[in-house]
Amino acid sequence: MTFSNRISKNKTLQSQRIIPIIQRKSQSKLIPFQGTIDYKNIVLLRKFITSEGKILPRRINGLTAKQQRHMAKAIKNARMIGLLPFINKSQPSQ
Template identity: 40%
Template sequence: MKPMRQKPGRGQGNKSISNALASKKKVSKNQAVFFDYRDERKLKRFINDQGKMIPRRITGLSAKEQNLLTHSVKWARFLAVIPYVSDEYK
């Protein structure tokens, strides 16, 4: 049987995220992480310009911390502290 040819670009991962962005978003492991839904500045640090949350592999958060962040962002969006999407993408 003939082996299947892999399409170019498959399995490469998302190379569009630069190392500078990844290192910029990392959270130091020494500090305690607490997310308050009223702290707009801290929540916007983990949201990109489109309004999407930045994934764990880039932020460096643990699963528990990412879950707390997700709940805080969702609650802040519900209370209109932060927008669901930016004005550029409406």
């Protein structure tokens, strides 16, 4: 049986693997958020949406996953109540 040979080949392949270390470029992120997220705090919520009214992704705004979920829910609640617009109509349409 060549079963034992197969194991030794896999071990030699694993020892020769080189894993490169890739350094990520630092992106300009917003100031880390500290405080409570509330749908009534429009000044705070406007910092986390684009000029078009879209919610900024987590990799840009620097929030944790839990904070991003709460921020998205607060923005959506504020939109439903009418405190934030769904889209920004001041932009000229093309």
